Amino acid sequence: IMRGNYAYILEDVVVDRDGGMLVSKTRNITHTRLLKVEEKQTLVADPHNANNTLCKNETSIVSNIGYGLNSRIENFSLSRFSENLNKSRKGMLYVLDLAQRKGLFRQRLLAEQRPEA
Numbered sequence: 001i002m003r004g005n006y007a008y009i010l011e012d013v014v015v016d017r018d019g020g021m022l023v024s025k026t027r028n029i030t031h032t033r034l035l036k037v038e039e040k041q042t043l044v045a046d047p048h049n050a051n052n053t054l055c056k057n058e059t060s061i062v063s064n065i066g067y068g069l070n071s072r073i074e075n076f077s078l079s080r081f082s083e084n085l086n087k088s089r090k091g092m093l094y095v096l097d098l099a100q101r102k103g104l105f106r107q108r109l110l111a112e113q114r115p116e117a
Contacts (some may be wrong), residue, residue, distance in 0.1 A: 007031055022039040035077055036062045053096060
Protein backbone atom coordinates (compact mmCIF):
# COMPACT_ATOMS: atom_id res chain seq x y z
CA ILE A 1 0.00 0.00 0.00
CA MET A 2 2.74 2.44 0.99
CA ARG A 3 5.94 2.93 -0.95
CA GLY A 4 8.85 4.02 1.17
CA ASN A 5 9.17 4.34 4.90
CA TYR A 6 8.96 8.12 4.98
CA ALA A 7 6.01 10.43 5.38
CA TYR A 8 6.39 14.12 4.66
CA ILE A 9 4.32 16.84 6.23
CA LEU A 10 3.79 20.50 5.49
CA GLU A 11 3.52 22.91 8.40
CA ASP A 12 2.38 26.51 8.20
CA VAL A 13 2.83 28.68 11.30
CA VAL A 14 1.47 32.21 11.61
CA VAL A 15 2.38 34.39 14.58
CA ASP A 16 0.22 37.42 15.26
CA ARG A 17 2.32 39.38 17.74
CA ASP A 18 -0.17 42.20 18.07
CA GLY A 19 -3.09 39.84 18.62
CA GLY A 20 -1.08 37.51 20.86
CA MET A 21 -1.93 34.45 18.77
CA LEU A 22 -0.04 31.58 17.13
CA VAL A 23 -1.77 29.33 14.58
CA SER A 24 -0.06 26.17 13.35
CA LYS A 25 -1.53 24.10 10.51
CA THR A 26 -0.02 20.72 9.65
CA ARG A 27 -0.95 18.17 6.98
CA ASN A 28 0.66 15.17 5.40
CA ILE A 29 1.67 15.47 1.75
CA THR A 30 2.56 11.82 1.16
CA HIS A 31 0.45 8.67 1.47
CA THR A 32 -2.69 10.81 1.20
CA ARG A 33 -4.69 8.04 -0.51
CA LEU A 34 -4.18 5.85 2.53
CA LEU A 35 -4.72 8.62 5.07
CA LYS A 36 -5.08 12.41 5.15
CA VAL A 37 -4.37 14.06 8.48
CA GLU A 38 -4.86 17.79 8.93
CA GLU A 39 -4.27 19.46 12.27
CA LYS A 40 -4.79 23.05 13.34
CA GLN A 41 -3.49 24.29 16.68
CA THR A 42 -4.34 27.77 17.94
CA LEU A 43 -2.55 29.28 20.93
CA VAL A 44 -3.72 32.50 22.57
CA ALA A 45 -2.96 34.28 25.81
CA ASP A 46 -5.55 33.62 28.49
CA PRO A 47 -7.47 36.92 28.90
CA HIS A 48 -8.14 36.09 32.56
CA ASN A 49 -4.64 34.97 33.59
CA ALA A 50 -1.50 36.34 31.93
CA ASN A 51 0.48 33.30 33.14
CA ASN A 52 -1.63 30.88 31.08
CA THR A 53 -1.86 30.06 27.39
CA LEU A 54 -5.04 28.62 25.88
CA CYS A 55 -4.67 25.93 23.23
CA LYS A 56 -7.32 24.70 20.80
CA ASN A 57 -6.66 21.61 18.66
CA GLU A 58 -8.72 20.68 15.61
CA THR A 59 -7.97 17.52 13.64
CA SER A 60 -9.35 15.83 10.56
CA ILE A 61 -8.45 12.19 9.80
CA VAL A 62 -9.77 10.75 6.52
CA SER A 63 -8.91 7.55 4.63
CA ASN A 64 -9.74 7.02 0.97
CA ILE A 65 -8.14 3.60 0.52
CA GLY A 66 -11.44 1.85 -0.13
CA TYR A 67 -11.92 -1.93 0.11
CA GLY A 68 -14.14 -1.38 3.18
CA LEU A 69 -11.09 -0.36 5.23
CA ASN A 70 -11.71 3.39 5.55
CA SER A 71 -13.37 3.39 8.97
CA ARG A 72 -10.90 0.84 10.40
CA ILE A 73 -7.92 2.93 9.30
CA GLU A 74 -9.54 6.16 10.53
CA ASN A 75 -10.42 4.65 13.94
CA PHE A 76 -6.93 3.18 14.38
CA SER A 77 -5.35 6.50 13.39
CA LEU A 78 -7.62 8.46 15.73
CA SER A 79 -6.63 6.18 18.59
CA ARG A 80 -2.92 6.66 17.85
CA PHE A 81 -3.38 10.40 17.44
CA SER A 82 -5.14 10.63 20.81
CA GLU A 83 -2.33 8.65 22.49
CA ASN A 84 0.30 11.00 21.06
CA LEU A 85 -1.60 14.23 21.83
CA ASN A 86 -0.18 14.41 25.36
CA LYS A 87 3.38 14.15 24.00
CA SER A 88 2.61 16.91 21.52
CA ARG A 89 1.29 19.18 24.27
CA LYS A 90 4.37 18.56 26.41
CA GLY A 91 6.54 19.52 23.44
CA MET A 92 4.61 22.74 22.88
CA LEU A 93 4.81 23.60 26.60
CA TYR A 94 8.57 23.06 26.43
CA VAL A 95 8.86 25.44 23.45
CA LEU A 96 6.71 28.09 25.13
CA ASP A 97 8.70 27.81 28.37
CA LEU A 98 11.99 28.07 26.47
CA ALA A 99 10.74 31.14 24.56
CA GLN A 100 9.65 32.78 27.80
CA ARG A 101 13.00 32.07 29.49
CA LYS A 102 14.83 33.54 26.50
CA GLY A 103 12.78 36.71 26.82
CA LEU A 104 10.74 36.42 23.64
CA PHE A 105 7.58 37.45 25.48
CA ARG A 106 9.16 40.32 27.38
CA GLN A 107 8.44 43.00 24.74
CA ARG A 108 4.73 42.26 24.72
CA LEU A 109 4.47 42.27 28.52
CA LEU A 110 6.38 45.53 28.81
CA ALA A 111 4.23 47.15 26.13
CA GLU A 112 1.08 46.10 28.00
CA GLN A 113 2.39 47.59 31.25
CA ARG A 114 3.27 50.98 29.73
CA PRO A 115 0.79 53.74 30.61
CA GLU A 116 -0.99 55.40 27.72
CA ALA A 117 0.39 58.80 26.68
